[in-house]
Every structure is written in C-alpha cells, then in structure tokens.
Amino acid sequence: METTFKVYRFDPENGSKPDFATYQVDLPDSATVMDGLRQIRDEQDPSLAFRASCERGSCGDCALRINKKGRLGCTLKIAKTVKNGVVTVEPIRNIPVLKDLVYDLESFLWKKIKSVQPWITPRGPEPDGEYVVAEEQLAEVRKAMSCIMCGLCDEGCAVIKIDKDFVGPAALTKAYRAVFDPRDGQHDERLTLVSEPGGVWDCTHCFEANGHCPLGLEPTDRLFEVRDEAIRQGIRSGTQNPKVQRHYDSFLNSVKRSGWLDEGRLAIESEGLTNVAGLAKLLPTVIRAIPKGKAPMPYFHPKRPGAQAIRRIIDKAQRSEV
Amino acid sequence: MANDKYETHEYDVIVIGAGGAGLRAAIEASAAGVKTALICKSLLGKAHTVMAEGGIAAALRNVYQEDNWKVHFRDTMRGGKMLNNWRMAQLHAQEAPDRVLELEEWGALFDRTKDGRILQRDFGGHRYARLAHVGDRTGLEMIRTLQQHAVHKGIDVYMECNIQRLLKDGDRVCGAFGYWRESGKFVTFKSKAIVLATGGVGKAWKFTSNSWEYTGDGTTLAADVGADLIDMEMIQFHPTGMVWPNSVRGILVTEGVRGDGGTLRNSEGERFMFNYITDYFRAETAETEEEADAWYEDKTNNRRTPDLLPRDEVARAINAEVKAGRGSPHGGVLLDIASRRSAEYIARRLPSMHHQFKELADVDITKEPMEVGPTCHYIMGGVRVEADTAATTVPGLYAAGEVAAGLHGANRLGGNSLSDLLVFGRRAGLYAAQYAQNLEGHPSPDADQIEQYAQELLAPFNNDGGENPYTVHMALQDCMQNLVGIIRTESELKKAQTEIASLKERLAKVTVEGHRQYNPGWNLALDLQSLLTTAEATTMGALERKESRGGHTREDHPGPDPDKYGKINLVLRRKDGELSLSEEPLPEMPDDLKELFEESK
Numbered sequence: 001m002e003t004t005f006k007v008y009r010f011d012p013e014n015g016s017k018p019d020f021a022t023y024q025v026d027l028p029d030s031a032t033v034m035d036g037l038r039q040i041r042d043e044q045d046p047s048l049a050f051r052a053s054c055e056r057g058s059c060g061d062c063a064l065r066i067n068k069k070g071r072l073g074c075t076l077k078i079a080k081t082v083k084n085g086v087v088t089v090e091p092i093r094n095i096p097v098l099k100d101l102v103y104d105l106e107s108f109l110w111k112k113i114k115s116v117q118p119w120i121t122p123r124g125p126e127p128d129g130e131y132v133v134a135e136e137q138l139a140e141v142r143k144a145m146s147c148i149m150c151g152l153c154d155e156g157c158a159v160i161k162i163d164k165d166f167v168g169p170a171a172l173t174k175a176y177r178a179v180f181d182p183r184d185g186q187h188d189e190r191l192t193l194v195s196e197p198g199g200v201w202d203c204t205h206c207f208e209a210n211g212h213c214p215l216g217l218e219p220t221d222r223l224f225e226v227r228d229e230a231i232r233q234g235i236r237s238g239t240q241n242p243k244v245q246r247h248y249d250s251f252l253n254s255v256k257r258s259g260w261l262d263e264g265r266l267a268i269e270s271e272g273l274t275n276v277a278g279l280a281k282l283l284p285t286v287i288r289a290i291p292k293g294k295a296p297m298p299y300f301h302p303k304r305p306g307a308q309a310i311r312r313i314i315d316k317a318q319r320s321e322v
Numbered sequence: 323m324a325n326d327k328y329e330t331h332e333y334d335v336i337v338i339g340a341g342g343a344g345l346r347a348a349i350e351a352s353a354a355g356v357k358t359a360l361i362c363k364s365l366l367g368k369a370h371t372v373m374a375e376g377g378i379a380a381a382l383r384n385v386y387q388e389d390n391w392k393v394h395f396r397d398t399m400r401g402g403k404m405l406n407n408w409r410m411a412q413l414h415a416q417e418a419p420d421r422v423l424e425l426e427e428w429g430a431l432f433d434r435t436k437d438g439r440i441l442q443r444d445f446g447g448h449r450y451a452r453l454a455h456v457g458d459r460t461g462l463e464m465i466r467t468l469q470q471h472a473v474h475k476g477i478d479v480y481m482e483c484n485i486q487r488l489l490k491d492g493d494r495v496c497g498a499f500g501y502w503r504e505s506g507k508f509v510t511f512k513s514k515a516i517v518l519a520t521g522g523v524g525k526a527w528k529f530t531s532n533s534w535e536y537t538g539d540g541t542t543l544a545a546d547v548g549a550d551l552i553d554m555e556m557i558q559f560h561p562t563g564m565v566w567p568n569s570v571r572g573i574l575v576t577e578g579v580r581g582d583g584g585t586l587r588n589s590e591g592e593r594f595m596f597n598y599i600t601d602y603f604r605a606e607t608a609e610t611e612e613e614a615d616a617w618y619e620d621k622t623n624n625r626r627t628p629d630l631l632p633r634d635e636v637a638r639a640i641n642a643e644v645k646a647g648r649g650s651p652h653g654g655v656l657l658d659i660a661s662r663r664s665a666e667y668i669a670r671r672l673p674s675m676h677h678q679f680k681e682l683a684d685v686d687i688t689k690e691p692m693e694v695g696p697t698c699h700y701i702m703g704g705v706r707v708e709a710d711t712a713a714t715t716v717p718g719l720y721a722a723g724e725v726a727a728g729l730h731g732a733n734r735l736g737g738n739s740l741s742d743l744l745v746f747g748r749r750a751g752l753y754a755a756q757y758a759q760n761l762e763g764h765p766s767p768d769a770d771q772i773e774q775y776a777q778e779l780l781a782p783f784n785n786d787g788g789e790n791p792y793t794v795h796m797a798l799q800d801c802m803q804n805l806v807g808i809i810r811t812e813s814e815l816k817k818a819q820t821e822i823a824s825l826k827e828r829l830a831k832v833t834v835e836g837h838r839q840y841n842p843g844w845n846l847a848l849d850l851q852s853l854l855t856t857a858e859a860t861t862m863g864a865l866e867r868k869e870s871r872g873g874h875t876r877e878d879h880p881g882p883d884p885d886k887y888g889k890i891n892l893v894l895r896r897k898d899g900e901l902s903l904s905e906e907p908l909p910e911m912p913d914d915l916k917e918l919f920e921e922s923k
Contacts, residue, residue, distance in 0.1 A: 030683075059533075061368045145431070
C-alpha cells in the first residue's frame, strides 16, 4: 500500500521553524504507523527522531498525534487511520518538543506523577508472608494497574491545555491505584494531597481522558472515584483549597433551599464572601455574560416545584451518611 | 586527573541500565548509604522488563506445599542442561521468594488465590505452579513498582544517556563515558564501582522479541575493559513469537498461554509435542493427551504436558515441524487456547495477548488459534560473575540480569529471568556499595583517555559517501538469523565469521548525516560496534562447542558431549584487541546438592 506520510520535523539546532516533511512509503496492509516511520528512518532519512520500544502497545513509548488523534503508533495500523492516502504524524500536544517527534516528558508527565506520591506505605506491622488481599479489593486496584504511562490521557485533557498546573488524569489514575490499595496506610493524607489546588477538583468532566486511554482504563472515572472517596471520608478540600468546601456547601445549600442550583450564588460563595480579590476576578466574566443573557441573577432564585421533596431526600441522605 | 572538559558527575556507585536488575541494584546500593546514580539508554520504565509477561518464578508454596527451593534449584539446573553455575542457581532459588514479597511491600500487587495470597502459574520446566504474576503483564507491575520505589528514595536517574566506554584506573574501573541522546553532548561519570545491568543482545537477529535497546552494550563494555565472558553461544529462541503479519514477526507470545492450558498443534491438528519428548525429560512428562490435560488440575498424580517442556526443546520441535511441511500458513505452528478455555478466562488471564493479537493480527484468541514460531529472546551467556557478589573479573565492575551469565546455564526457564533480576540485582547493588565504601580516595579517570574515546565516538561523522548504518544492521540481522540461528553447523558458522569480519569493515566506513542532537543514525552506528562484538563472540563460542546442549544445537554434532563440553564453560577474553577463547571447568557442585539429581532418577 502506497501511503504519504506527513511528518512533523523540528530541529532546534538549525534555527528553522517546525515544519512537515512528506515521504512516500510502501508497506503491506498489515503495517503499523511505526513501521512507516521506521521505513522512512531506515531507508530515506536516518536523522528522523522518534521514540519506540516494545512495538506492541505495552510500554507507551510511542505516543503520538496521528491524523489529529492521540494514539500509540505501534498498534495503530496505517490502513485504519489513513485518510485520502495520507497519514499525518505529530508530537502529542501541550508538551515541549526536543526534536522531531521526541518530546520532554519530565515536566509534562513525570513531575506530575511524582507529585501524587504514587508509592504506598503499608499500614500496620509487616505480615509474615504476603498481605492477604480479597478478590473484590484486587478488582478495584486492577482497574488502574495496566497504566503504561504513555501520557495520552493528559494529551487529550481539556484542562491541561489551558492550565499547566492541573495534575491531570495520568497522575490521578496513579493516585487512584494507591488510594484503593487495601494495604496503604496513608489513605487520608493521600486524599488530602489530591484535593489541593490542581488536583481532583480541577477536572471539568469532559471525559476526553476516557476516550484517549489505549488500555481502556477510563481515567476520568478513576479520578471521579478518588474524588468520591475523598467526599466519603469527609475530605472535601486540601489544606490550601478551602474553595472546594465552600463550593460543596453552597451547592448543597442551594439545592436544599430551592430544589435546584443558584449558579450566580455558587460562583460568589465558592470564592468566599470576604474574598475581595477572588470576587473581583469574576467580574469580567459576569460583564461579558450579561449582554448574552447568560449571567444568572444571584440570590433571586425561585424554588422549583418539588423542592420540598428534594429537601427531604437530602436530609435523609445526610442522616444515613453519618 | 580528568580536566573535566565534558559534563562530569561523581558517584560511589553507578548502575548502567534501568530494567529490573538495574533498578533493584540502585535501590540496594542507595539503601546501603552510598551515593548512587542510575543511567539508562531509554526513558525510565521502557526497558525490556516492562514487556515481561508470564511471571516471577519463586517457590512461595502457595499453590503447591510440596514446592521448595531445592525443587526450584533442580528444575533450573536441569532446564539449563547442567551447565549452570550451581551456586547462582542455589542462591536464586533460595532468595526469590523474599524478593517477591519485598516487591509487594513496595506496592506491587500480584494476582491472588481464593484465600487472598499470591497466586502462582504453571510454566515450562517448572515442576510446580510457581510463577507470581499479574495477568500477562507481570513485568509492567514489577518495573513500575521498582521505579516508583527508586524515585521515592530519591535516587538520581539519568535518562536517555548512552554509555559507550568504561574508564579504568590501573586494574579497576573508575567511571563511564557516554553521550546524551537529546543533545549528543558527552558526559563523564566518575565512580568507585559500576553495576552493569544492560540486558541482552537480541537485536543482532532478524526475528527477535527484543527492542532496539538490546544491542549487547554491557557485554561489550565489560569485554573492552578485560572482563571475561562465558557461554556466549547459548542463545534462547523462545518457541512462541508471532509469525504473522510480517511486520510484527518475532513479537513475544507468552509461555503463559501454554501454562494456562493452551496447546501446540501442527497443520494436521496433531499435538506434535508428544513426538518430541527426549529421554532427558521422559520420566517427568505425560505420554498421553489425557494425562497432559489432567495435569493442569492434579499435579500429584499426573505428569507435565510436553507443551511445557523447556523452551529449547519446544523451539526445536516447532522448527522441525515447519521443516517437515506441517507448519501453519505463514511458517509457524498453531497455538490453541480458544478451544480449551472459556473466552472469559482467556481475557482475564491473558489480557495483553488478547489485545496484541486483535490489534496487530486481527485474530481473536478466544475464538481462533494463534500462529507462532521461534523468536530470538534471550542470551544465557554474558559477563562472567562471582556467584555470591555479582563481581566480574575486573575490580569494581559488577553485573546482574541478562548481561551476566551463569545462572541459566545452557537454557533459561521461563519466569527465572524476573527472579534473576531481583536476586542478583540486589546482590550486585549490595556488593558494589561495599566495594565503594572500602575504597579510599576519589575515582580519577585519565583525561587523555577520555579525549581519545570522544574522538572515536565522533568518527562516524567524518566519513563521506559511506553507507547508512541501517543497511549494516540489516545485513548483520540476516547473517545471524540465517547462519547462527536455532540449528547451527560448522560451515555456516565459518561463513558467519567471514561475514561479521566484513561487516566490521563496512561499519568503520558508515556515514552519519546531520548533527549529534537526537540522531538515531549516529546512535545506531555506535551501538553496532557492540552488536558486532557480541555477534562475533556468539559465533566463536558456537563454532567451538562441538555438541548440542540447550540453546546451542549443532546439526553436525547432534547429541550432548557430557565428557568434554558438559564439563566446561567457554571463556572469551580480549587480548590485544582481539577476542580469544579458552576452556574452563565448571564449578564443582557440593555432594549434598548432587544428591538432588541422584534421587530424581
């Protein structure tokens, strides 16, 4: 099969801007995108730089943006991605490129993974042999065990794109694993850590991470489960993140009071009524929203039908929670 | 004293290679209180350990109470056709269980038995179900655990740093010299002790399960500073690699498929392994399909299926079936688990295989058989080490994991590699740290020597109009695949020697384009030097060993020669730049261990 490869080339040493180079490859239908890149490197341009190790989707070394989608090049067949005879290959987004398709993973991925301290600290005295772990407990941990740290969930993340401080789905999937490890002795400390600014509360629920994980680990769901566990344990905000507790309280009070959400009030109360700087930051958004009719009027919030019933449900849930 | 023209770091212990053995060594050295660095050629976590599938062999006795270190020791020695260093095999069998439990303390979580303990899986050549595992992604779990533990402990890690030369001060090593892949700039590590944990040499063959990194770097680094190599002729061809599509030929299919009930069939549907039971394993192998199938459930009253004979036996059998015209459409044989186990069981036990065949071959292994054939997988030979300390024959230089030799003899059992990494990685780290602690003064490499190495490494840029290094690499792979493969013969081995010599000349003239920054062509040109050294060593050993044993099969010497070659290691050493070969007797096994082999008869 004749295919045109459009490959991102960047060489910081020759001072030129990044550009795409075009190569023709001829490979059997079963060939993968990595086979294409290797053929280019081996036969046409030995200076083409990319990373690739296991060649079968188990090491995560070849995460790339292929025809505008984050994929592992080694398991993606050319035939499955080719469009009008063309395969476009770029480095993944949101990340400094070192050369061609080689990018700097330290700031993008590893610093973040380290920040959630994914190693466990066993609780209690060391057992004689191994820790006894029930099948149900193992099943929870297993949901995140086959993460290969390819970074494709972070690549797809809508928040990281605008906020580089968000720790992101990859690191939080690692955190998930430790949080649900029945042997871990630092459950609450860990939940507090991921509740800090940049942690679980910064996710905006776009579910892109789920769509991007090549192993199907559903990192968005893992992140939610960590957050739910934190709520269950009464840890709603980290030590530096009082906004989360305020947001939680305001949300709950609003629904309890009127049966639905007072969004304007939620924004104000999340920042904190005495937080002048925080409130001032909201102003430009409010001003832009008014002419479009999208600025809800806070505090003038009518009750919706059935508010009483909703209140009773919440009361009942809160009683059983304690 | 070096004038530090190049970026320079100083440590007590440096570990080269960050797979299981390197990580474990660095953790141990660091825990002993010496300043330790870990240097690796790829990114952390991408080393070959991550691709290990089946499990870690350790006599934990969770599934079979009858198991113990002596049984594991015996299996390992017999699997290695008794060429193993007995002391290494003993230490390995004794210490593996502790190393597995230690991994769990550091965060690993293996699959569990019904009562919540570590589950163990059947594998070739192991008398009892012995492999601790995580589905078929055991290596991933192991390397993540070690990596996170190393990061947690604050060990300095230097990634994408390719070490090309070891530095010496008199007789002993005092550092290493290499380059950063990212910038192409040179870097010197001064160090009192060095642990080599660089893995294998599989990239010298065309059909291989090994990734780009496995170019015999450590073996060559050691040989270049005068360390002994042994058993270099002993190459393991794993019986089950993918054979189709061509682009993925060689990619590993875990032995766990057979461990979990899969069976090999030829094109006539016959379970042909029953025809290849050698006398050596006859007493312990099932003779009928009924007994073989019953063995999975009841090991006390049945003997092991011949599908799980050691890897060398199975690889030769598949090779013979294909040659006899009973192969599968693409030149392998069929590996069938679909008709023998439920789809749910297969997906749970072998998720990675399920995914791999679906993605790469459009084959659903829960419904259809796989096509498999031998693939170059592992080298049993390598750097000669002292059993207890992992010390090489050069002071200050240690080696562990695949780069070291001795434990596996002529053939490695599946599952014994991951345990090898842990047991001897730890020992290498420990004794390297002790050596460094007892050494006075600072390591002081010779600046002129470093400068000479720098010029050597830049040489490929100075050639004009030569060939691309990739063509040399492909020629080497063809040569080793065709002439130094599973079945060898004198005339072909001699032809290979001539070919390797001419490839060396071609390598000296290859042209590298561009500059030093992340230049894969230049990187390969340098790695090819190691590949050619190890290919030469393997061919020399293969030519000299005039018998068939384990991973070395000679068509012209089909049987073992217990009186001569069964008693010796072939030792390779650099003398005046050239490799020279000598014979040395195997270490003598003490009588109490010898008895283990008497009893079994």
